[in-house]
Amino acid sequence: MEIILLERIEKLGAIGDIVTVKDGYAxxxxxxxxKALRSNNANKKVFEANRAKIEAxxxxxxxxxEAAADGVNGTxxxxxxxxxxxxxxxxxxxxxDILEALSAQGISNVTKSMIVLERPIKTLGVxxxxxxxxxxxxxxIQVNVARSPExxxxxxxxxDVMADLFEKDESGFTEDYDPNAExxxxxxxxxxxxxxxxxx
Numbered sequence: 001m002e003i004i005l006l007e008r009i010e011k012l013g014a015i016g017d018i019v020t021v022k023d024g025y026a027x028x029x030x031x032x033x034x035k036a037l038r039s040n041n042a043n044k045k046v047f048e049a050n051r052a053k054i055e056a057x058x059x060x061x062x063x064x065x066e067a068a069a070d071g072v073n074g075t076x077x078x079x080x081x082x083x084x085x086x087x088x089x090x091x092x093x094x095x096x097d098i099l100e101a102l103s104a105q106g107i108s109n110v111t112k113s114m115i116v117l118e119r120p121i122k123t124l125g126v127x128x129x130x131x132x133x134x135x136x137x138x139x140x141i142q143v144n145v146a147r148s149p150e151x152x153x154x155x156x157x158x159x160d161v162m163a164d165l166f167e168k169d170e171s172g173f174t175e176d177y178d179p180n181a182e183x184x185x186x187x188x189x190x191x192x193x194x195x196x197x198x199x200x
Contacts, residue, residue: 001026002039004047007058008135009035015055016047065134068109072131073139077101078152081145083124087161092120093145098129102141109133121145126155 001023008014030036037043083089095115116130127143146152
């Protein structure tokens with residue numbers, strides 16, 4: 001379907017561009033959300049007549065979004081979650097969880113549709129998440145997913161908590177004993193030392 005864009009759409013075009021998209025995308029998303037008009041002669045005339053107003057409205061919204069971006073950009077939210085020893089979460093962190101955490105920090109100008117989470121977060125760690133306050137204003141927040149506030153502090157300082165945990169486990173095993181060792185393995189070194197003497 002050929003449409004006229006009423007706002008900038010990433011990977012599609014800018015205001016006033018006439019582009020072709022899949023029918024379902026146009027009917028289910030672009031047209032109902034007033035992001036585009038069907039491209040026909042009548043709509044082209046309507047768009048050209050209102051172009052100045054549409055562009056002025058967009059500029060005003062963009063200015064508001066740029067002002068709001070200062071308060072959002074670089075915000076770090078901490079989400080405490082339970083996880084397995086390997087760092088896999090029981091469940092996942094979704095857009096709703098991020099939105100609730102932002103609201104708890106007093107950031108109320110972000111809506112669910114503004115948070116760009118390409119896939120749910122399913123492991124511990126610090127993740128950069130995009131927030132599109134306006135089609136032309138995209139900012140980034142940090143989502144710190146940890147098992148405790150102490151771990152969250154370490155992660156925010158750049159410490160890989162899971163790597164440290166595995167190093168401790170490994171060092172514990174090698175210092176104490178190797179649970180996979182076969183009986184008599186330690187004696188094999190002596191046996192190898194003595195073997196050449198027997199041959200001689």
